């Protein structure tokens with residue numbers, strides 16, 4: 001039987017702390033300015049699709065270590081909302097959070113300063129099983145993936161922003177969103193009706209299609 005290897009659940013104290021951080025974070029002009037590149041402070045600006053949850057919080061303030069109030073708020077926003085918090089609120093891979101931040105920086109350098117809108121973050125096994133076309137061993141189940149879109153730009157442009165990152169990671173292109181995970185470098189097309197893709201890429205995708 002397949003066994004999920006998620007990170008340990010947070011202690012209740014952490015849970016309450018993160019909830020408070022997310023609640024009071026708010027979105028200020030200063031937070032938006034902080035979402036542009038900085039040598040030490042890394043601010044991630046996220047919104048959860050279909051909710052009013054929005055945060056712009058630092059997960060690193062010294063350029064070296066995790067800043068837990070912000071990190072916990074990000075994990076809270078990316079929780080599995082279909083199950084109880086004790087199951088759905090887990091530690092998201094910091095490499096995944098850094099990857100999301102890098103994508104946001106790539107967009108900011110192009111003048112796009114908007115939140116990444118998360119449609120799916122962590123998924124419990126039961127939520128993943130109920131998710132259409134989801135891979136059984138999806139990186140979402142390990143807290144290593146996010147599905148997202150950004151208002152005002154195409155998923156193709158968001159895909160390109162993900163692809164432009166130097167670090168490894170999996171990138172999936174879908175009509176409605178882009179999947180980004182912190183596993184090995186690979187890519188795939190989830191919705192096959194994507195005429196914007198080059199024929200050369202289309203030839204590759206036959207070997208690369210993985211639902212995730």
Ligand SMILES: [Zn+2]
Nearest residue numbers: 146147179212
């Ligand atoms: Zn995904």
